[in-house]
Amino acid sequence: MRTLVSPWALRTRRGKTMYWLVFALVLALFTLAFVVPLVWMLLGAMKSAPELARNPPTLLPERFDTGAYAEAWNFMDLAKYFTNTVIIAAGAWLIQLAVQVPAAYALSKLRPVLGKWILALMLATLMLPASALLVPTYLAITEVPIFEVNLVNSPAAIWLPAAANAFNIYLLKRFFDQIPTDLLDAARIDGAGTVTTMARIVLPLSRPILAVVSIFSIVAAWKDFIWPLLVLQNPDVQTLSVALQRFEPDTPINLMLAGLVIASVPMVVAFLIFQRQILAGLTAGSLKG
Amino acid sequence: MTVTAVRTPELASVQGRSTRGPARLRRKVTENLTAYGFLCAALVCFALFSWYPIIRGILLSFQQVNFVTPAEWVGWRNFETLFNDPLFGIAWRNTLLFTGLALVIGFAIPFAVAIVLNELRHANAYFRLVVYLPVMLPPVVVAILWKWFYDPGPGLFNSMLRTVGLPPLAWLNSADTSMLSLVLVATWAAMGSATLIYLAALQTIPGELYEAAELDGANLWQRLRHVTIPQTRFVLLVMMLMQIVATMQVFTEPYVMTGGGPEDSTVTVPLLLYRYAFFYDDFGTASALSLLLFLALGAFSALYLRLTRSVS
Numbered sequence: 001m002r003t004l005v006s007p008w009a010l011r012t013r014r015g016k017t018m019y020w021l022v023f024a025l026v027l028a029l030f031t032l033a034f035v036v037p038l039v040w041m042l043l044g045a046m047k048s049a050p051e052l053a054r055n056p057p058t059l060l061p062e063r064f065d066t067g068a069y070a071e072a073w074n075f076m077d078l079a080k081y082f083t084n085t086v087i088i089a090a091g092a093w094l095i096q097l098a099v100q101v102p103a104a105y106a107l108s109k110l111r112p113v114l115g116k117w118i119l120a121l122m123l124a125t126l127m128l129p130a131s132a133l134l135v136p137t138y139l140a141i142t143e144v145p146i147f148e149v150n151l152v153n154s155p156a157a158i159w160l161p162a163a164a165n166a167f168n169i170y171l172l173k174r175f176f177d178q179i180p181t182d183l184l185d186a187a188r189i190d191g192a193g194t195v196t197t198m199a200r201i202v203l204p205l206s207r208p209i210l211a212v213v214s215i216f217s218i219v220a221a222w223k224d225f226i227w228p229l230l231v232l233q234n235p236d237v238q239t240l241s242v243a244l245q246r247f248e249p250d251t252p253i254n255l256m257l258a259g260l261v262i263a264s265v266p267m268v269v270a271f272l273i274f275q276r277q278i279l280a281g282l283t284a285g286s287l288k289g
Numbered sequence: 290m291t292v293t294a295v296r297t298p299e300l301a302s303v304q305g306r307s308t309r310g311p312a313r314l315r316r317k318v319t320e321n322l323t324a325y326g327f328l329c330a331a332l333v334c335f336a337l338f339s340w341y342p343i344i345r346g347i348l349l350s351f352q353q354v355n356f357v358t359p360a361e362w363v364g365w366r367n368f369e370t371l372f373n374d375p376l377f378g379i380a381w382r383n384t385l386l387f388t389g390l391a392l393v394i395g396f397a398i399p400f401a402v403a404i405v406l407n408e409l410r411h412a413n414a415y416f417r418l419v420v421y422l423p424v425m426l427p428p429v430v431v432a433i434l435w436k437w438f439y440d441p442g443p444g445l446f447n448s449m450l451r452t453v454g455l456p457p458l459a460w461l462n463s464a465d466t467s468m469l470s471l472v473l474v475a476t477w478a479a480m481g482s483a484t485l486i487y488l489a490a491l492q493t494i495p496g497e498l499y500e501a502a503e504l505d506g507a508n509l510w511q512r513l514r515h516v517t518i519p520q521t522r523f524v525l526l527v528m529m530l531m532q533i534v535a536t537m538q539v540f541t542e543p544y545v546m547t548g549g550g551p552e553d554s555t556v557t558v559p560l561l562l563y564r565y566a567f568f569y570d571d572f573g574t575a576s577a578l579s580l581l582l583f584l585a586l587g588a589f590s591a592l593y594l595r596l597t598r599s600v601s
Binding site: 041044052057099106121128146160164226263 | 321323324327330331332334337338339341343346404405408409415417419420422423426427429434443445448451452477482485486489491494496497499500538540545558559563572579580586587590
């Protein structure tokens with residue numbers, strides 16, 4: 001593909017030298033900027049606390065000691081926070097799909113009266129900066145209107161507001177819009193009800209967008225900090241992010257680093273597995289979305 | 290009305306065009322009931338945790354609440370409390386400084402990086418992978434990790450500076466460099482998505498445009514100026530709006546890394562909002578500040594939404 005630099009210029013001896021010089025420079029800078037910090041974190045977790053306090057720092061650990069991971073796991077009771085985070089993320093994912101998929105399907109294919117208005121009201125919420133809504137949403141959690149319950153310290157305090165995500169509904173609706181209505185009519189003639197049509201015809205065709213929405217909602221739930229900080233006040237129900245931040249002032253740095261690695265591994269593994277979907281969702285979501 | 294195709298009665302009833310009267314009305318009602326059945330969970334979630342809080346937030350800005358006695362109307366007093374708080378001005382200045390620095394650093398770098406990456410023909414998968422890795426890390430992990438890097442003593446950055454013979458910096462410990470340090474973390478953590486979005490935009494530029502420009506005698510710089518930038522102008526504008534809205538809400542980095550210090554140099558508007566609500570238990574004033582933040586950002590997000598919705 002033709003880009004900014006002309007292919008003829010690249011074929012000359014000078015062009016080739018320049019290309020490889022720039023390539024080496026970018027390779028070195030990228031490795032330094034994005035790989036070295038992560039490797040430094042991994043190595044740091046294997047150094048002892050006194051070794052980490054040394055100045056200048058040692059490049060490699062004197063002894064590759066992976067004991068800090070086990071010690072951090074016990075010291076900060078990470079099993080509990082890891083489980084909490086998994087429950088929060090899995091629940092946020094399932095509830096978002098259960099709420100958003102039917103809603104998007106209704107807005108796209110069933111088209112009820114006022115459907116356009118409902119969609120507009122949902123999209124309007126995207127205009128509001130999340131931090132400007134923290135206080136009133138928090139108050140709605142402490143005393144849910146009509147139901148009169150206090151959801152603070154309950155996973156539902158994360159799940160239910162997450163379900164009110166206009167962006168995901170919009171992504172899903174836009175995808176459903178492209179599915180020809182003839183296909184749905186054909187299913188109905190064959191005697192399929194609305195639920196069957198959605199489950200058997202529309203959802204299998206929508207796997208790409210379901211993957212994108214699923215990944216978005218799981219990653220967002222795993223990474224979120226400010227909202228869980230507000231609504232999960234009891235230490236026993238906190239997520240990894242909230243707990244790590246709480247432990248940070250009085251935890252030995254080598255254990256802290258091990259904790260950081262443990263909190264990151266699921267996201268990095270998810271990225272390595274679902275890289276294609278994540279990057280596709282990134283461009284689809286941010287620009288055309 | 291002309292019938293262009295022979296319809297079986299079955300199909301006609303499915304499409305609902307040729308039947309009239311009560312049967313049609315009944316089916317309309319059933320269809321709507323089904324649709325609202327599909328929508329009801331979302332409507333409840335939006336009503337309770339989005340629409341209602343929006344209205345409540347506006348009302349709260351003009352109320353004094355203590356959750357024991359009923360809320361009391363206080364007019365503009367919450368806003369007066371804010372304007373009399375010396376931190377109010379400091380917080381806005383800090384937030385604008387953060388947004389400004391993030392625009393200079395965090396906006397230019399990903400675009401430049403994307404342009405260079407678009408020219409490289411080797412190790413593309415590696416570049417894309419590593420630039421996006423920080424985006425996947427939880428922001429709290431990034432903040433704690435960089436706090437450790439910024440340690441003025443054995444921290445990674447000062448060790449690097451000493452290795453190349455430069456004087457060490459105070460980073461987070463000095464009011465002069467604290468905000469810049471936060472911008473660097475935030476840029477590192479977020480630039481992966483911007484870079485890949487720009488890269489995708491650059492790859493849609495037709496090669497003929499560059500060829501034509503070259504035939505007309507345009508050099509590299511002129512091609513960049515007159516082909517690349519105009520062709521990506523829309524993406525650049527959208528990303529700039531998105532970045533302004535995101536950076537003006539910066540909370541996690543100052544909360545975890547500095548707590549607003551040193552000397553209040555990193556107190557941002559969301560951090561002040563958090564203090565009013567959860568330290569002073571003054572939800573009225575916190576809501577007034579939320580309303581001001583919304584007014585400051587509303588125009589940017591409205592423009593962003595308009596631009597992105599009208600393309601597709």
